[in-house]
Amino acid sequence: xxxxxxxxxxxxxxxxxxxxxxxxxxxxxxxxxxxxxxxxxxxxxxxxxxxxxxxxxxxxxxxxxxxxxxxxxxxxxxxxxxxxxxxxxxxxxxxxxxxxxxxxxxxxxxxxxxxx
Amino acid sequence: xxxxxxxxxxxxxxxxxxxxxxxxxxxxxxxxxxxxxxxxxxxxxxxxxxxxxxxxxxxxxxxxxxxxxxxxxxxxxxxxxxxxxxxxxxxxxxxxxxxxxxxxxxxxxxxxxxxx
Numbered sequence: 503x504x505x506x507x508x509x510x511x512x513x514x515x516x517x518x519x520x521x522x523x524x525x526x527x528x529x530x531x532x533x534x535x536x537x538x539x540x541x542x543x544x545x546x547x548x549x550x551x552x553x554x555x556x557x558x559x560x561x562x563x564x565x566x567x568x569x570x571x572x573x574x575x576x577x578x579x580x581x582x583x584x585x586x587x588x589x590x591x592x593x594x595x596x597x598x599x600x601x602x603x604x605x606x607x608x609x610x611x612x613x614x615x616x617x618x
Numbered sequence: 619x620x621x622x623x624x625x626x627x628x629x630x631x632x633x634x635x636x637x638x639x640x641x642x643x644x645x646x647x648x649x650x651x652x653x654x655x656x657x658x659x660x661x662x663x664x665x666x667x668x669x670x671x672x673x674x675x676x677x678x679x680x681x682x683x684x685x686x687x688x689x690x691x692x693x694x695x696x697x698x699x700x701x702x703x704x705x706x707x708x709x710x711x712x713x714x715x716x717x718x719x720x721x722x723x724x725x726x727x728x729x730x731x732x733x734x
Contacts, residue, residue, distance in 0.1 A: 537722055545707065547725035593661065604649050604715030605674065606723055608661040 504529045506596050508609035515584045516617050522569070523579040523612045525594030534598045536577040537606070538568065542590040550592075553577055584616045624710050624726035631733055636698040639729045642691055643712030651723065652685055652695050653709040661709075667693065668715060679704075700733045707731070 505528040515521035527536065538550040553561045553568045561568040569578040581588055594609040623642040631637050643650045651666040665675040667687045675685070682701070687693040697704055707730050711723040 539725075545730075546727050547709065547711075547723075549722045549724070552722055604668075604713055605663065605666060606651070606711075606713075607663070610660045 504531075504534075504596055504598055504605075504607045506594050506607055506609035508594055508612050510612045511610075512613045512615065514615050514617060515581075517586060518583055520580060520582045521584055521614065523581070523592050523594075523614065525577045525579065525609060527575050527577060527594075527596050529596065529598055531598040534596055536568070536570070537595040537597065538566070538577075538579045539593045539595060539608075540588075540590045541593065541611070542587075547593075551579070581614075586616050586618060589614060589616045622710055622712050622724050622726035624708075624729050626729060627727060629729060629731045631700055631731070633701055633733055634699045635733075636696065637700045637704075637731060637733075639695040639708050639710075639731070641693045641695070641710030641726060643693070643710070644724055645691065647712035647714050647724075648690075649713045649715040650687060650693050651711045651713070652693070653711065655707045655709060655728075656705075664695070697731075700731075702733045705732050 507526045510524055534555045536553045540548045540550050551561050551563045551566045551568050553570045560570050565582045567580045591611045591613050593611045595606050597606045625640045649668045652664040654662050654664055664677045665685045666673055670687045683697055685695045707728045709728045710726045713723045
């Protein structure tokens with residue numbers, strides 16, 4: 503079975519500073535993908551970044567980067583130069599390969615608050 | 619591309635009534651997923667379809683819930699009879715699943731269901 507764990511219910515950061523949101527995962531499948539989604543107060547789910555299990559380099563998308571440590575089974579999201587608009591709930595999710603037809607399993611989420 | 623379209627956005631109904639949630643996935647996607655989000659349980663996968671065929675409905679809470687996907691462009695989630703504990707935000711998401719797994723989900727805006 504696949505499992506995603508986000509141990510930080512809430513995080514606070516000062517505007518313009520960097521913040522790391524933790525995510526650990528558990529799967530026995532060697533082929534998997536890790537995703538981060540943002541859910542602002544308006545409720546929509548916004549895709550941020552993806553990391554494949556065979557990717558050699560950490561994924562980056564603008565101010566978002568994924569600190570992928572395969573041996574530790576962690577996939578932390580780093581947001582650089584935080585902005586007030588980054589205040590939201592953030593979900594880590596995993597999808598395994600094989601015949602699972604792409605089932606996406608989510609963590610419990612971390613609420614990020616950016617202070618001015 | 620209009621994205622994943624869900625209707626209605628908000629639904630308030632009385633206990634015991636039938637509720638039908640609707641979803642139009644992105645054209646070309648071959649997989650569709652129904653999620654439920656609550657404060658207590660987070661994001662739960664209810665059911666997912668691949669090529670219009672239900673693959674896993676183990677997340678459906680009970681027999682009061684049913685889902686159909688009669689064609690590639692439409693799916694419904696029905697609750698009959700509805701109960702107050704069904705109050706939640708219901709998300710539909712679609713994706714292309716096959717080969718590489720670096721395809722994220724695209725989520726609809728969700729349906730906020732309130733059963734009184």
